[in-house]
Amino acid sequence: MKDWLEENLKRLNLVESMEQPGGFTRLGYTKSETEAIRVFEKVATELGLTLQYDTAGNAIARWGGSIPDLPAVAVGSHLDTVASGGGYDGVAGVLCGLGAVKFLQDAGFKPTCPIEVICFRSEESSRFGISTIGSKAMAGLLDLEIGSIKDSEGTTIQEAVENIGLDWSQFPKAERSRQEIKSFVELHIEQGTILEESGKDFGVVQGIACPIRLKVQTVGQAGHTGTTPMNRRKDALVAVAPLISFVSETARELSEAGEVPVVATVGTIEAKPNVMTVIPGVVEVGIDIRSVSDSLKNQVAERIRHKCEELEKLFQVKFSVSTLVHNPSVLLDPGVQKKLAKACEDAGFTGMRMNSGAGHDVMNMAAKWPSGLIFIPCKAGLSHHPDEYATVDDLKMGMEILASYLRQESGCNE
Amino acid sequence: MKDWLEENLKRLNLVESMEQPGGFTRLGYTKSETEAIRVFEKVATELGLTLQYDTAGNAIARWGGSIPDLPAVAVGSHLDTVASGGGYDGVAGVLCGLGAVKFLQDAGFKPTCPIEVICFRSEESSRFGISTIGSKAMAGLLDLEIGSIKDSEGTTIQEAVENIGLDWSQFPKAERSRQEIKSFVELHIEQGTILEESGKDFGVVQGIACPIRLKVQTVGQAGHTGTTPMNRRKDALVAVAPLISFVSETARELSEAGEVPVVATVGTIEAKPNVMTVIPGVVEVGIDIRSVSDSLKNQVAERIRHKCEELEKLFQVKFSVSTLVHNPSVLLDPGVQKKLAKACEDAGFTGMRMNSGAGHDVMNMAAKWPSGLIFIPCKAGLSHHPDEYATVDDLKMGMEILASYLRQESGCNE
Numbered sequence: 001m002k003d004w005l006e007e008n009l010k011r012l013n014l015v016e017s018m019e020q021p022g023g024f025t026r027l028g029y030t031k032s033e034t035e036a037i038r039v040f041e042k043v044a045t046e047l048g049l050t051l052q053y054d055t056a057g058n059a060i061a062r063w064g065g066s067i068p069d070l071p072a073v074a075v076g077s078h079l080d081t082v083a084s085g086g087g088y089d090g091v092a093g094v095l096c097g098l099g100a101v102k103f104l105q106d107a108g109f110k111p112t113c114p115i116e117v118i119c120f121r122s123e124e125s126s127r128f129g130i131s132t133i134g135s136k137a138m139a140g141l142l143d144l145e146i147g148s149i150k151d152s153e154g155t156t157i158q159e160a161v162e163n164i165g166l167d168w169s170q171f172p173k174a175e176r177s178r179q180e181i182k183s184f185v186e187l188h189i190e191q192g193t194i195l196e197e198s199g200k201d202f203g204v205v206q207g208i209a210c211p212i213r214l215k216v217q218t219v220g221q222a223g224h225t226g227t228t229p230m231n232r233r234k235d236a237l238v239a240v241a242p243l244i245s246f247v248s249e250t251a252r253e254l255s256e257a258g259e260v261p262v263v264a265t266v267g268t269i270e271a272k273p274n275v276m277t278v279i280p281g282v283v284e285v286g287i288d289i290r291s292v293s294d295s296l297k298n299q300v301a302e303r304i305r306h307k308c309e310e311l312e313k314l315f316q317v318k319f320s321v322s323t324l325v326h327n328p329s330v331l332l333d334p335g336v337q338k339k340l341a342k343a344c345e346d347a348g349f350t351g352m353r354m355n356s357g358a359g360h361d362v363m364n365m366a367a368k369w370p371s372g373l374i375f376i377p378c379k380a381g382l383s384h385h386p387d388e389y390a391t392v393d394d395l396k397m398g399m400e401i402l403a404s405y406l407r408q409e410s411g412c413n414e
Numbered sequence: 415m416k417d418w419l420e421e422n423l424k425r426l427n428l429v430e431s432m433e434q435p436g437g438f439t440r441l442g443y444t445k446s447e448t449e450a451i452r453v454f455e456k457v458a459t460e461l462g463l464t465l466q467y468d469t470a471g472n473a474i475a476r477w478g479g480s481i482p483d484l485p486a487v488a489v490g491s492h493l494d495t496v497a498s499g500g501g502y503d504g505v506a507g508v509l510c511g512l513g514a515v516k517f518l519q520d521a522g523f524k525p526t527c528p529i530e531v532i533c534f535r536s537e538e539s540s541r542f543g544i545s546t547i548g549s550k551a552m553a554g555l556l557d558l559e560i561g562s563i564k565d566s567e568g569t570t571i572q573e574a575v576e577n578i579g580l581d582w583s584q585f586p587k588a589e590r591s592r593q594e595i596k597s598f599v600e601l602h603i604e605q606g607t608i609l610e611e612s613g614k615d616f617g618v619v620q621g622i623a624c625p626i627r628l629k630v631q632t633v634g635q636a637g638h639t640g641t642t643p644m645n646r647r648k649d650a651l652v653a654v655a656p657l658i659s660f661v662s663e664t665a666r667e668l669s670e671a672g673e674v675p676v677v678a679t680v681g682t683i684e685a686k687p688n689v690m691t692v693i694p695g696v697v698e699v700g701i702d703i704r705s706v707s708d709s710l711k712n713q714v715a716e717r718i719r720h721k722c723e724e725l726e727k728l729f730q731v732k733f734s735v736s737t738l739v740h741n742p743s744v745l746l747d748p749g750v751q752k753k754l755a756k757a758c759e760d761a762g763f764t765g766m767r768m769n770s771g772a773g774h775d776v777m778n779m780a781a782k783w784p785s786g787l788i789f790i791p792c793k794a795g796l797s798h799h800p801d802e803y804a805t806v807d808d809l810k811m812g813m814e815i816l817a818s819y820l821r822q823e824s825g826c827n828e
Contacts, residue, residue: 125691224606224798225681226704227606229606232607237680238659242655248649255645269683277539277681279681288639290640384638384692
């Protein structure tokens with residue numbers, strides 16, 4: 001099976017070798033993403049699965065069960081990448097799903113319910129700033145108004161999907177009914193170092209920490225850096241600097257004080273006019289706050305707002321805080337977690353419960369179907385990077401875990 | 415005289431009214447700067463002055479003295495502006511110089527030494543990042559290698575001067591000998607609020623605070639904002655935030671502790687990759703430090719370097735500090751200061767000694783000739799801005815001060 005995994009990892013990544021110093025670039029709803037999905041179709045067809053595309057371009061590979069009308073047991077992930085990304089984020093889940101089918105077939109297993117391996121489109125937010133478009137459509141969570149959002153080249157989402165032969169107005173028809181799917185499980189590389197450090201084989205994810213994102217604008221007064229005395233300044237950058245420290249310290253403090261961690265990051269900063277001879281008059285920062293605990297996230301956001309009021313008085317500038325994103329965190333189905341943990345242990349691996357700091361397609365699926373998420377380790381937590389790496393042994397473990405789960409779940413013994 | 419000043423202020427600014435919401439844009443070595451200089455030529459010719467252009471495009475309007483071979487008493491400034499700048503920065507000095515000549519002529523005065531009103535080219539650094547090109551050439555301080563520096567449209571300085579009919583290789587010939595000029599005085603708007611706040615009429619500048627400019631690069635480690643725990647981060651922005659506060663606090667402290675002020679500003683900041691979902695891996699800031707005291711400037715720079723070492727250890731990131739500019743500050747000639755103060759008081763105005771936080775053409779002239787700088791007030795310290803404003807009364811005062819000085823100085827009574 002290791003050879004099969006290694007071979008098909010390269011095929012799905014459209015390369016002859018996984019050593020790619022420039023990384024992998026298959027942005028969502030581009031021809032290169034389509035090309036990878038065509039390979040998925042080919043591999044699935046080789047396994048005797050039947051392939052179907054929905055109106056959002058998602059590919060569904062189906063292994064019919066002995067009772068074909070039962071809801072399907074589904075696994076899956078995505079094949080798009082960020083620009084210069086890695087070859088495992090997304091691909092690992094699709095590959096292990098197909099591998100699990102092969103593993104069960106080789107063992108002579110016959111499912112009672114149908115089994116599906118789903119390949120979602122455009123999971124990454126790097127092209128349009130909108131993530132998980134394909135799975136949003138399948139779960140009926142898509143807002144058609146995002147169709148006008150543009151990528152960096154000025155192409156809208158609507159134009160992008162039309163350029164590859166899809167019809168944006170038909171995307172809502174990709175929604176599937178509750179009865180079609182029994183449960184959904186995604187396997188993904190961890191993109192962190194918790195597994196590597198704990199020495200555990202895999203993680204069963206309990207919750208996905210969706211972000212609160214704030215934009216903080218600070219308006220001071222521009223002025224000549226040479227002629228404006230220090231005590232007459234309203235320097236927006238000087239006013240915002242303590243906030244940058246505060247965001248980090250607050251998240252660290254709250255994480256150390258409780259059981260559930262919260263992370264907070266000033267990821268973006270823009271000063272205007274940003275020239276050497278002018279005191280910054282306006283500064284904008286973007287803050288990303290994540291935790292599986294919505295109350296912790298709210299607490300951080302609230303403290304940031306208070307800090308801004310304090311800094312406003314101290315530096316005689318004007319702060320305004322706006323909320324760009326406020327997504328409640330997703331708690332995954334406890335029943336599926338339990339089954340996954342059992343399946344993993346049955347397969348001979350030791351796991352741990354953990355949370356996910358990053359979003360995944362399973363977030364959307366969880367809104368409609370009992371869903372679960374399995375993490376396998378990745379080297380040094382590196383992801384969205386050409387050096388992203390998971391061992392073939394860990395891919396094989398992932399495949400065996402999914403196979404063990406699918407065997408239980410599609411036997412329909414409950 | 416007020417009418418003459420108002421009329422010629424508009425003429426030199428190439429407008430019918432000084433109310434220009436979009437401001438004035440006459441970048442250095444462009445046709446619009448040339449156009450303003452042609453008006454200068456016209457006004458000077460109307461006053462009977464003889465006009466000469468040097469190889470750098472500077473215009474020299476000369477009022478011959480009764481002993482024509484004596485060194486000239488020179489005044490002047492520039493007519494270029496920043497983009498969307500004001501109509502007084504530079505223009506005030508040129509206008510008051512021409513006005514002083516008219517004032518003396520109207521009073522029947524005949525100079526012994528020749529009097530010159532000089533209009534320098536390309537004083538502002540906003541087009542090429544290089545300031546005072548014309549006066550550098552006249553004082554023999556020009557480095558021809560800067561000819562390859564490009565503006566934001568990709569035009570080099572050499573191409574720019576050639577586009578308006580000048581020859582870059584001939585610029586060094588604009589240098590004048592020590593014997594040609596007796597002294598040089600520039601009049602300029604203050605671009606600050608010291609005069610306005612003190613209630614004094616004018617300022618006699620003692621020193622010009624030239625900058626030390628540092629670039630500080632902080633290299634941490636990029637990572638996913640959702641999956642990297644707070645205690646595992648090397649966030650370059652969090653590491654640099656205390657430095658921003660430190661720069662401001664250090665300059666404020668040293669200014670309050672001593673007699674001579676020092677100002678320090680983080681004017682530019684750039685974080686990479688500057689996206690909401692990635693911890694900033696690299697941050698670069700630009701720091702501008704100014705004081706007429708070179709030792710104070712060095713002290714601030716030294717403290718910044720030490721702070722960087724401290725932060726490097728604290729945040730486990732790498733700081734590197736490089737010096738972009740290190741210009742010793744310019745102390746103006748005490749003899750000229752004394753004469754200017756006397757001339758001003760003779761004209762009936764009360765003045766004060768002060769320093770300049772901004773650079774001016776006189777910096778270069780002072781390297782070769784006894785030189786002085788007079789400040790007149792400008793509204794709210796606003797400059798490089800469409801709302802830049804000086805009253806016609808203050809322009810008239812400036813003209814009378816220059817006239818009084820020229821009368822003394824060109825009488826050659828010493």
